[in-house]
Amino acid sequence: MLATLVRTLGDLQLAEDAVQEAAVAALRAWPETGVPDDPRAWLAVTARNKAYDMLRREAARPVKETAAGWFAPQVTADLAQEVLEMVEPDSVVRDDLLRLVFTCCHPALAREAQVALALRTLAGLDVAAIARGFLVPEATMAKRLVRARQKIAHAGIPYRVPADTELPERLPAVLAVVHLIATEAHAPSAGDGVVRVDLEAEALRLARLLTDLMPGEPEVISLLALLLFTAARRPARTGADGLPVLLADQDRSRWDHAAIGEASVLLAEAVHRSGGAAGRYQLQAHLAACHARALSWADTDWTRIIGLYDLILGVSANPVVALNRAVAVAQRDGPAAGLAALDGAGGMPRSHLWHAARADALERLGRADEARRELGVAAALAPTGPEQRLLARRLDALVSRGADGPLRGTPG
Amino acid sequence: MTLYAALLYYPADSYWTTPEESEWSTDYGAFGLAAGAAGVLRGGEALHPVGMATTITFAAGKDSDLVITDGPYAEAKEVLAGFYLVEAADLDEATKWAAQIPAAWRGKVELRPVVPMNGPSVPAGG
Numbered sequence: 001m002l003a004t005l006v007r008t009l010g011d012l013q014l015a016e017d018a019v020q021e022a023a024v025a026a027l028r029a030w031p032e033t034g035v036p037d038d039p040r041a042w043l044a045v046t047a048r049n050k051a052y053d054m055l056r057r058e059a060a061r062p063v064k065e066t067a068a069g070w071f072a073p074q075v076t077a078d079l080a081q082e083v084l085e086m087v088e089p090d091s092v093v094r095d096d097l098l099r100l101v102f103t104c105c106h107p108a109l110a111r112e113a114q115v116a117l118a119l120r121t122l123a124g125l126d127v128a129a130i131a132r133g134f135l136v137p138e139a140t141m142a143k144r145l146v147r148a149r150q151k152i153a154h155a156g157i158p159y160r161v162p163a164d165t166e167l168p169e170r171l172p173a174v175l176a177v178v179h180l181i182a183t184e185a186h187a188p189s190a191g192d193g194v195v196r197v198d199l200e201a202e203a204l205r206l207a208r209l210l211t212d213l214m215p216g217e218p219e220v221i222s223l224l225a226l227l228l229f230t231a232a233r234r235p236a237r238t239g240a241d242g243l244p245v246l247l248a249d250q251d252r253s254r255w256d257h258a259a260i261g262e263a264s265v266l267l268a269e270a271v272h273r274s275g276g277a278a279g280r281y282q283l284q285a286h287l288a289a290c291h292a293r294a295l296s297w298a299d300t301d302w303t304r305i306i307g308l309y310d311l312i313l314g315v316s317a318n319p320v321v322a323l324n325r326a327v328a329v330a331q332r333d334g335p336a337a338g339l340a341a342l343d344g345a346g347g348m349p350r351s352h353l354w355h356a357a358r359a360d361a362l363e364r365l366g367r368a369d370e371a372r373r374e375l376g377v378a379a380a381l382a383p384t385g386p387e388q389r390l391l392a393r394r395l396d397a398l399v400s401r402g403a404d405g406p407l408r409g410t411p412g
Numbered sequence: 413m414t415l416y417a418a419l420l421y422y423p424a425d426s427y428w429t430t431p432e433e434s435e436w437s438t439d440y441g442a443f444g445l446a447a448g449a450a451g452v453l454r455g456g457e458a459l460h461p462v463g464m465a466t467t468i469t470f471a472a473g474k475d476s477d478l479v480i481t482d483g484p485y486a487e488a489k490e491v492l493a494g495f496y497l498v499e500a501a502d503l504d505e506a507t508k509w510a511a512q513i514p515a516a517w518r519g520k521v522e523l524r525p526v527v528p529m530n531g532p533s534v535p536a537g538g
Contacts, residue, residue: 108503108507154525155503155523156414156416156501156502156503156506156525157504158501158502158503158504160502162504
């Protein structure tokens with residue numbers, strides 16, 4: 001409904017406000033009048049009328065002259081016509097939503113603005129919830145949204161679905177927004193949780209919406225598969241002590257096997273539809289599938305995983321991917337090879353994960369002093385409380401035990 | 413339709429007046445012809461290098477001393493070298509035209525929507 005109203009009114013802010021006012025009106029009216037036969041149409045018409053009321057109010061103010069002039073002819077539109085227009089077939093609603101997707105994820109908007117808009121207008125989260133999700137003050141998030149909407153209005157960012165020829169350059173931005181929301185859910189950049197369930201659910205919801213809106217698009221299907229594979233591990237990712245459990249140590253019987261099943265079916269469909277030309281999300285979904293299928297960490301097909309990392313690096317040179325590849329090399333070829341891979345790849349960020357992976361390889365090589373030093377650095381660099389505590393605990397274990405036990409470094 | 417100013421930025425040391433000028437003129441000629449034929453061009457000028465610039469301001473508000481400085485407002489590696497006014501349906505269409513301006517591959521093109529003068533809508537806040 002929001003998407004349809006945006007198309008008719010051409011103003012995102014106005015449409016959102018109108019829908020909100022209509023919802024409030026419904027909450028007041030329905031307890032007395034009973035719920036109307038077609039609540040959707042009732043809400044739609046009420047929202048549109050609210051929008052016109054707001055426009056009339058704004059028209060009285062000279063600063064908003066241009067916007068009001070734009071809408072004036074529509075204010076007189078016949079109410080019956082409005083009802084017909086608002087109770088539209090699903091296909092029209094779907095197209096409107098798709099337009100909204102591409103507007104929210106337009107490359108002329110900053111990535112953080114795209115993410116905020118997607119959560120606000122596509123997922124319907126309120127500003128406070130989005131601010132919580134990204135750990136910024138509510139006022140900051142509200143300002144970010146206002147600026148994004150102003151840019152859409154003043155810079156003339158269009159409200160339309162790109163032509164098929166433009167899709168290859170426009171679709172990645174849409175997928176990246178959803179992927180970023182999921183990444184923030186699984187690897188919080190701050191805070192005290194291991195997985196942010198709220199963001200994970202929203203990312204999944206958006207990915208499902210995209211597969212509805214653009215059926216048969218292989219990268220869209222692959223992204224949903226990737227998110228499902230990752231979400232399936234959630235039950236095993238947090239220990240009873242609230243600390244993260246590394247993939248190596250997870251109790252795989254606690255994984256959500258229904259989700260893994262759905263993801264596998266989706267991935268097979270994506271492979272079929274892409275005709276062998278795997279995009280980056282399909283490659284990442286294959287990677288996640290590889291872990292999902294392995295009975296244990298030791299049972300993992302590291303050769304296939306390294307091969308997939310090589311393919312992903314061919315598509316986009318990503319230092320985090322290079323780091324994970326080095327961890328896989330350490331598993332297949334031993335800690336010395338892993339250490340060489342970690343030290344060799346240029347431009348790799350010296351993040352807590354890099355230091356932790358190095359500590360792991362060093363410990364397995366019996367170089368306990370160096371391993372302890374690396375773990376100390378890793379603990380100092382870790383962005384979230386649970387990760388800091390996990391690394392500190394590993395350091396304690398290493399100090400008390402010496403260098404005889406195995407330690408494993410990849411994040412879950 | 414929205415009017416966009418396409419602001420052309422060039423590295424300060426390679427400018428209209430470098431030896432490749434004639435080659436540049438050909439490229440700009442091609443853009444002018446295409447945009448002119450499509451009826452989207454509403455104006456545009458090339459600017460002399462920033463060495464020719466004079467910057468004018470008041471020392472502290474309108475009633476204070478007028479300060480006139482030789483040179484550009486800001487020393488920068490990339491400088492404003494000219495502009496076009498392009499009328500387009502939306503940002504995507506304006507972007508297609510901007511990508512055909514030689515400055516887009518020799519330097520950068522910044523697209524700025526122009527505030528309509530018949531009904532000034534000044535962005536609030538933000």
